[in-house]
Amino acid sequence: MFHWLEKNPFFFAVGVFLTIAFAGAVTILPNFAQSAQPIKGLKPYTVLQLAGRGVYIKDNCLSCHSQLIRPFKAETDRYGQYSLSGEYAYDRPFLWGSRRIGPDLHRVGNYRTPDWHANHMWEPTSVVPGSVMPAYKHQFTNIADVETAYAEAVTVKTAFNVPYGDDIKPGRAAFDAYYKAKVLPAALKIAKQMKNKDLIAQVQAGKIPEVVALVAYLDRLK
Amino acid sequence: MQSNAAMEYDYSIVKLYMWTTVIFGIVGMLIGVIIASQLAWPQLNYWLGEYGTFSRLRPIHTNVVVYGFMISGIFVGFYYSAQRVLKVSMGESKLLMTLGYLQFFLYLIAASGLVISEGMGITTSKEYAQMEWPLDILIVVIWVLWGVIMFGLIGMRREKALYISMWYYVATFLGVAMLYLFNNMEVPTQLLSGGLGAWYHSVSMYAGTNDAMVQWWWGHNAVAFVFTVPIIALIYYFLPKESGQAVYSYKLSLLSFWGLMFIYLWAGGHHLLWSTVPDWVQTMASIFSVILILPSWGSAINMLLTMKGEWNQLTDNPLIKFMVLASTFYMLSTLEGPIQAVKSVNAIAHFTDWIPGHVHDGVLGWVAFMVFATLMHSAPRVFKREIYSKSLLEAQFWIQTVAVVLYFTSMWIAGITQGMMWRAVDEYGNLMYSFIDTVNVLHPYWVIRAVGGTLYFIGLLMFAWNFFMTATAGRKLETEPQFRSPMA
Amino acid sequence: MSIDQLSIYLYVIGTGITVVVFYSYIVYLYRSEKRGEKDYEKYGKIALDDEIDSAPVESNPDSVNKNKE
Numbered sequence: 001m002f003h004w005l006e007k008n009p010f011f012f013a014v015g016v017f018l019t020i021a022f023a024g025a026v027t028i029l030p031n032f033a034q035s036a037q038p039i040k041g042l043k044p045y046t047v048l049q050l051a052g053r054g055v056y057i058k059d060n061c062l063s064c065h066s067q068l069i070r071p072f073k074a075e076t077d078r079y080g081q082y083s084l085s086g087e088y089a090y091d092r093p094f095l096w097g098s099r100r101i102g103p104d105l106h107r108v109g110n111y112r113t114p115d116w117h118a119n120h121m122w123e124p125t126s127v128v129p130g131s132v133m134p135a136y137k138h139q140f141t142n143i144a145d146v147e148t149a150y151a152e153a154v155t156v157k158t159a160f161n162v163p164y165g166d167d168i169k170p171g172r173a174a175f176d177a178y179y180k181a182k183v184l185p186a187a188l189k190i191a192k193q194m195k196n197k198d199l200i201a202q203v204q205a206g207k208i209p210e211v212v213a214l215v216a217y218l219d220r221l222k
Numbered sequence: 223m224q225s226n227a228a229m230e231y232d233y234s235i236v237k238l239y240m241w242t243t244v245i246f247g248i249v250g251m252l253i254g255v256i257i258a259s260q261l262a263w264p265q266l267n268y269w270l271g272e273y274g275t276f277s278r279l280r281p282i283h284t285n286v287v288v289y290g291f292m293i294s295g296i297f298v299g300f301y302y303s304a305q306r307v308l309k310v311s312m313g314e315s316k317l318l319m320t321l322g323y324l325q326f327f328l329y330l331i332a333a334s335g336l337v338i339s340e341g342m343g344i345t346t347s348k349e350y351a352q353m354e355w356p357l358d359i360l361i362v363v364i365w366v367l368w369g370v371i372m373f374g375l376i377g378m379r380r381e382k383a384l385y386i387s388m389w390y391y392v393a394t395f396l397g398v399a400m401l402y403l404f405n406n407m408e409v410p411t412q413l414l415s416g417g418l419g420a421w422y423h424s425v426s427m428y429a430g431t432n433d434a435m436v437q438w439w440w441g442h443n444a445v446a447f448v449f450t451v452p453i454i455a456l457i458y459y460f461l462p463k464e465s466g467q468a469v470y471s472y473k474l475s476l477l478s479f480w481g482l483m484f485i486y487l488w489a490g491g492h493h494l495l496w497s498t499v500p501d502w503v504q505t506m507a508s509i510f511s512v513i514l515i516l517p518s519w520g521s522a523i524n525m526l527l528t529m530k531g532e533w534n535q536l537t538d539n540p541l542i543k544f545m546v547l548a549s550t551f552y553m554l555s556t557l558e559g560p561i562q563a564v565k566s567v568n569a570i571a572h573f574t575d576w577i578p579g580h581v582h583d584g585v586l587g588w589v590a591f592m593v594f595a596t597l598m599h600s601a602p603r604v605f606k607r608e609i610y611s612k613s614l615l616e617a618q619f620w621i622q623t624v625a626v627v628l629y630f631t632s633m634w635i636a637g638i639t640q641g642m643m644w645r646a647v648d649e650y651g652n653l654m655y656s657f658i659d660t661v662n663v664l665h666p667y668w669v670i671r672a673v674g675g676t677l678y679f680i681g682l683l684m685f686a687w688n689f690f691m692t693a694t695a696g697r698k699l700e701t702e703p704q705f706r707s708p709m710a
Numbered sequence: 711m712s713i714d715q716l717s718i719y720l721y722v723i724g725t726g727i728t729v730v731v732f733y734s735y736i737v738y739l740y741r742s743e744k745r746g747e748k749d750y751e752k753y754g755k756i757a758l759d760d761e762i763d764s765a766p767v768e769s770n771p772d773s774v775n776k777n778k779e
Binding site: 006024027032035036058060071074075077078084085089090096100102133142145154155160170175 | 415480647662
């Protein structure tokens with residue numbers, strides 16, 4: 001048998017494939033359905049929060065920040081209740097990160113205010129002396145891509161049955177209506193909490209700066 | 223066999239990949255030096271507006287080094303050595319040559335697309351799989367082309383037995399194909415939303431914990447099938463050929479092959495210890511990570527013993543130096559990895575600088591050293607010229623060795639320091655340090671790391687110069703050297 | 711039977727088979743060489759003697775040459 005395998009490249013390749021596929025099949029598949037279950041009362045991200053999540057990914061905050069509180073006393077003292085699988089059920093993609101150059105953010109909404117974030121994103125050392133985090137001033141002028149976030153919400157609702165309301169539906173007309181009725185008011189509320197006149201003015205003019213969406217997302221992390 | 227007398231191996235595709243190896247190596251490692259310095263001196267974040275911040279540059283660094291420098295180097299090794307161990311020339315098939323050129327140009331497009339999209343912040347955020355769906359499709363095409371070329375060469379080979387390097391190339395092809403496809407399952411958002419939003423944007427088919435499992439099943443095994451398996455293929459060809467010594471034990475090489483194939487895939491979960499993935503998955507990952515020492519060391523010891531009786535070559539041939547140190551670093555990082563995968567160690571090590579430290583002693587010491595040796599061994603055969611400078615090669619070796627040691631020692635200390643400070647409590651059980659305390663204490667280590675990175679980069683520039691001069695100005699060779707590469 | 715149990719059985723049986731196959735491969739490698747049926751170490755020479763016109767360690771009957779002649 002072995003002799004034959006060494007001489008037949010095709011069946012050799014099949015043998016290699018089965019060997020490497022075995023582990024994945026055994027470890028990933030069995031828990032798949034269970035791991036996808038949300039915890040009770042978990043709400044999907046709003047479109048504004050999704051847009052902020054997009055900013056988080058675009059500026060790759062996960063280079064330095066994790067979103068995973070491990071079950072140790074030192075971590076729960078510092079960041080709060082340890083993370084549960086069901087809390088991530090609407091996270092596509094997951095944003096656990098792999099390196100904490102900065103602190104964990106999984107429950108940052110519990111102890112930082114939008115006002116604090118506004119100062120921190122503009123000039124990190126103004127609120128955390130000694131911080132090595134770069135300032136993200138461009139987020140105050142770049143406009144958040146709410147349309148893509150909305151498209152994402154429609155997609156996960158249709159493809160994966162994420163429980164969004166009936167007002168999230170395909171098409172530009174639906175998006176425009178939703179943007180005016182739901183997204184702008186939510187953004188204005190956050191901008192006001194951020195106590196930044198320029199941001200408030202931009203939102204009132206119908207544009208949502210990236211940082212407003214980002215802070216809406218960070219504020220939701222609880 | 224008379225008709226073969228005038229025939230030669232065709233190295234035209236090898237040459238193309240050699241240049242991309244050098245260029246992507248310089249770009250990727252330069253960005254590495256920049257981001258290492260940004261941590262030590264944060265004011266360096268502002269030289270290019272939003273495009274110059276640490277967070278934007280870090281994925282460009284990892285991707286250019288992995289998919290630019292390493293993959294190019296692996297393709298150099300493949301297109302060079304596969305022809306030779308199969309005793310068949312690419313030039314014997316017009317079709318394969320065309321596919322080879324096509325593969326190279328698609329690769330160039332994909333690699334540049336990757337750099338540009340990363341710079342603009344277009345990313346799926348999954349580490350080592352940041353490409354959005356249009357690039358994913360392109361990469362699948364490139365990979366399939368590579369497979370077609372590989373099995374095409376195998377189909378027309380003169381040497382019936384497949385040399386062990388070919389086994390590893392086949393495994394690289396299959397492993398990456400399977401992992402990449404499953405990890406990049408995503409739905410383009412324009413598809414179901416009536417054409418809203420950015421056309422390149424997509425959303426992952428998996429959510430939360432499942433997404434993490436699939437991602438690290440890929441992430442870890444990208445390490446397996448890009449940093450390890452093909453590099454072993456390289457060393458099994460280039461070390462014996464350069465030294466003139468056959469592999470110490472061919473049987474051991476076969477055994478460690480199957481061992482590695484079976485065990486590696488289990489270990490992915492060790493990136494997720496203490497997370498929300500099921501406990502038994504974590505435990506299995508931990509156990510198999512430790513077992514993984516066996517096949518890894520099987521290969522490494524086999525490489526070192528290949529030099530048995532010929533250790534004098536180590537002193538007078540810098541290429542042997544590179545390869546022997548590479549296998550030593552391979553042993554170091556395959557011992558270090560399992561240690562970090564033990565749950566109690568991982569509790570301290572995870573999320574700290576010890577992890578990038580571990581990655582870098584593997585990639586700088588093992589992968590990059592093998593890539594340098596591969597290029598320098600092939601250059602005299604490909605360009606029919608002597609290596610330009612032996613002393614430059616020697617100097618590069620020592621500078622880069624010191625650089626790697628500076629890098630990983632500083633990261634070990636930084637990682638363990640920070641890990642211990644995060645959990646330090648006073649006599650009443652209160653946390654002793656605020657988070658920023660644990661960051662500021664790292665400054666000296668980050669400076670040392672930046673210095674180490676700079677030294678390594680200087681070594682790379684010496685290599686690039688040496689390689690360029692070899693290709694253009696080295697002394698012409700009349701006959702192809704059999705074993706040892708000639709150098710001035 | 712729940713999926714958890716199924717995966718446990720799958721795992722135990724699969725690993726068992728793999729271990730048996732792996733060890734019988736070791737036995738096969740060394741035994742076939744002892745009996746003189748095979749010589750694995752000669753394959754190591756493939757890397758050393760790799761000129762395009764040097765004689766293969768084992769000739770492939772389906773190679774390009776056949777088509778040419």
